[in-house]
Amino acid sequence: GNSVTQMEGPVTLSEEAFLTINCTYTATGYPSLFWYVQYPGEGLQLLLKATKADDKGSNKGFEATYRKETTSFHLEKGSVQVSDSAVYFCALSEVNQAGTALIFGKGTTLSVSS
Amino acid sequence: EAQVTQNPRYLITVTGKKLTVTCSQNMNHEYMSWYRQDPGLGLRQIYYSMNVEVTDKGDVPEGYKVSRKEKRNFPLILESPSPNQTSLYFCASRTGKRRNTEAFFGQGTRLTVV
Numbered sequence: 001g002n003s004v005t006q007m008e009g010p011v012t013l014s015e016e017a018f019l020t021i022n023c024t025y026t027a028t029g030y031p032s033l034f035w036y037v038q039y040p041g042e043g044l045q046l047l048l049k050a051t052k053a054d055d056k057g058s059n060k061g062f063e064a065t066y067r068k069e070t071t072s073f074h075l076e077k078g079s080v081q082v083s084d085s086a087v088y089f090c091a092l093s094e095v096n097q098a099g100t101a102l103i104f105g106k107g108t109t110l111s112v113s114s
Numbered sequence: 115e116a117q118v119t120q121n122p123r124y125l126i127t128v129t130g131k132k133l134t135v136t137c138s139q140n141m142n143h144e145y146m147s148w149y150r151q152d153p154g155l156g157l158r159q160i161y162y163s164m165n166v167e168v169t170d171k172g173d174v175p176e177g178y179k180v181s182r183k184e185k186r187n188f189p190l191i192l193e194s195p196s197p198n199q200t201s202l203y204f205c206a207s208r209t210g211k212r213r214n215t216e217a218f219f220g221q222g223t224r225l226t227v228v
Contacts, residue, residue, distance in 0.1 A: 032214040043118075043204055043219035044157075051214040089157065093214070102147075102208070102217055106156030 002027045006090050006105035013080055013112050021075040021108045023064075023090035031092040033057075033066050033073040038087040038107070047075075047088070085112045116141050120205050120220035127195055127227055135190045135223050137205030143218075145208050146188040147172065148180065150201040151222075157204070163188055195227045 007022040025031065032051045036044040048057030053068035062077045073090060090105040118139045127133055139146065147162035149172075159172030163182040177199055179191040188207075192199060202224050208217040 034216065036217075036219075043221045044206075044217075045219065046216040049214065049216065101159075101162075102206075104149075104157040106154065 002031070002092060002094060002101070002103050004090050004092055004103055004105035006088075006108050008108070010109040010111055013110070015082055015112055015114050016079045017112075019075070019077040019080045019084075019110065021088055021090075021110070023073045023075065023105060025071050025073065025090075025092050027071075027092055027094055029094050031094040033064070034091040034093065034102075035062070035064055035073070035075050036089040036091060036104075038089065040086070044089060080110070080112045082112050082114050085110055116218065118205055118207055118218050118220040120203075120223050122223060123221060124224050125226070127225070129196055129227055130194050133192050133195060133225075135192075135203060135205075135225070137188045137190065137220060138186050139188075139205075139207040139218065140186065141207060141218065142185065143207035143209055144185070146182070147206050147217075148178070148188070148190045149204045149206065150174065151204060152201050160190070160203075192225075195225075197227045199225065200227050201225060 003026045005024050034049045035047040037047045038044045048059040050057040050066035056065045064073050064075045087107045087109050089107045093102045121136050144165045148160040149157040158174045160178050161180040163169045205220040206217045209215045
């Protein structure tokens with residue numbers, strides 16, 4: 001079945017450090033890929049997405065490129081801020097007989113200190 | 115404003131006392147779902163609904179019920195809650211037909227069963 005694997009956390013960084021959170025997926029078809037972010041005490045919100053191979057999603061300084069050859073969608077940011085501290089979820093969406101299922105990774109907690 | 119509204123945000127209850135968590139969306143989305151979030155396990159889907167009067171089990175449906183009598187509402191019912199259902203619950207909605215659409219999440223309901 002379809003699945004998403006994220007790097008284990010927590011990830012602890014100093015302000016202005018470079019961030020990478022790895023995400024790989026398994027899918028039978030051509031999924032869309034997403035990164036969601038969950039700030040403390042809040043629900044999940046979409047950070048960025050990519051809908052086909054080689055697409056790059058970007059938002060708020062974060063980027064991720066849909067790599068079909070390596071089945072990956074790694075999240076990167078060149079210079080993190082304290083306000084980026086949150087839980088990050090990689091997800092894929094594919095059409096099946098149940099409609100459009102959204103499958104999440106387990107989440108990676110990022111903690112940024114000043 | 116497009117939103118998914120869950121109530122209550124926090125709930126403490128006793129084992130066996132029936133409870134309902136409400137979820138409402140104002141975006142005319144066909145697809146709604148419930149997730150629970152537990153440490154180390156990420157988000158797991160409980161139930162989903164592709165449209166009015168159409169519901170189906172997700173990955174962890176035991177002990178839960180849902181109904182979809184109206185398009186905007188998708189309540190989660192725990193007929194006889196047990197301590198292992200202590201968790202953080204999220205309702206989500208999205209357009210059901212295309213794989214590249216984002217899901218919108220409620221703020222979450224933190225349930226404690228004692």
